Amino acid sequence: MRTFGSLLVRGLIVGLFAGLLAGTFAYVMGEPRVDAAIAIEEAGAAHTHDHGNSAEPAAEEKPLVSREGQKAGLFLATSLYGVALGGMFAVGFTLLRRRLRTGNDAYAALGLAAAGFVGIVLVPFLKYPPNPPAVGNPDTITRRTVTYLLTLVIGLLAVWAGVAASRWAARYGELARLGGGVIAFLVTIVAAYLILPRINEVPETFPATLLWQFRFASLGTQATLWLLLGFGYAATVDDRRLTRQKVVAA
Template sequence: MRTFSSLLVRGLIAGLFAGLLAGTFAYVMGEPHIDAAIAIEEAGAPTHTHSDDPAATEAEEEPLVSRNGQRAGLFLATSLYGVALGGIFAVAFTLLRRRLRTTSDSYAALGLAAAGFIGIVLVPFLKYPANPPAVGDPETITKRTISYLLLLVIGLLAVWAGVAAARWAEARFTEPPAWVRLAFGTAAFAVTVIAAYLILPAVNEVPGTFPATLLWQFRLSALGTQTVLWLLLGFAFAGLADRRLKPVGTVVPAATGGVA
């Protein structure tokens, strides 16, 4: 229990650290593209009809949260998300540690972070990439959200299928080379993902007049934010977990002083 509590605290710390730096990346690399997309949206928005009520006109023009408030909230959002993700990561590490087949807790943490990034971020992104303001139909938001969440779950299942297939090949063949295990694992992962891509509906609601360069700059910045988050979470947790799990009070030869 003490070990899990310590790992959980370290997961929360690693998540907070990763969330803050991911928010910094999003602020520097993503916010300019959001401002540009908002400018395009406002330029193409229909003119409001004239109203004799100044309060109603002001309510139509003023956003619920100002852009400065949104920028400040960005760091809060990424920090909270990072803390939550760090806690979940610590729980997953505790449950799966003995199944990862490595004697290094650092490698186990990095491998788990890589698997999480692929299943939770990369697989859904390739099918349903993020869209900036002025892109997307509000009437399809429920459909898009459900499809995205389904693909996120399938992404995790695809990672599990890849690992299971690689281990099946290892058990099926006598001392198979690494490329055989890799081939089986990759094939199982790819088949699962491709099947999901074909079954789930396609979503293409980008207006033809929206600049393609701005669209992909925004999408890459969104992917970069998630990459920074998972990369830093993996390395931070690996360092903290490895330090925590080193044996304390190990008996050493008497010539060196007894107990370390």
């Protein structure tokens, strides 16, 4: 019988490797887009200075961390995030395992990872997709942060509503179970999207291709993290794999 400590250690280790590989994806696919966005921002600032008034401009503020330092710190950030997420995933798996109603721990881990990705990543992304540097008004950062956190909570509630409705409708058959879960999930999301404010601070001059390349790189980083976390953790708790090992040992 697996102890909580064993499940937690597995989650931390899997989360570490998932974070490292997600950081690699972000470095290859996302950082070039960040560099391009920063170049656009700097070019816009230089243009404004050249066409500004005669008043003496304020001294240019240097970033606290250079771009080289930011790129090096990317792997540390994604690794730490992966470890933290892996720990929380292990806790969630321990608490919800018996409620997931699957005959195998690996399937339970995959289902939990899929639900987490949809609720924590995909739902907020569709309403408030991330923006690269040079996009966004600094004066609205608090508002944007609050609304994003609200969508995250709503995403988790929508997943819970879908699961609850699916179990309630299961008495009427498999089709009703599937339909009930999907409808409850979509109704919750659509209602939340209609209530929450629309925020669009992308300048008309910002390249649309670069914007969506950055956004999909961000989504791809999260997808890589959750995919590896789900399959990695499922591999460590696979009952069939453990059974085969016992048979071979015997």
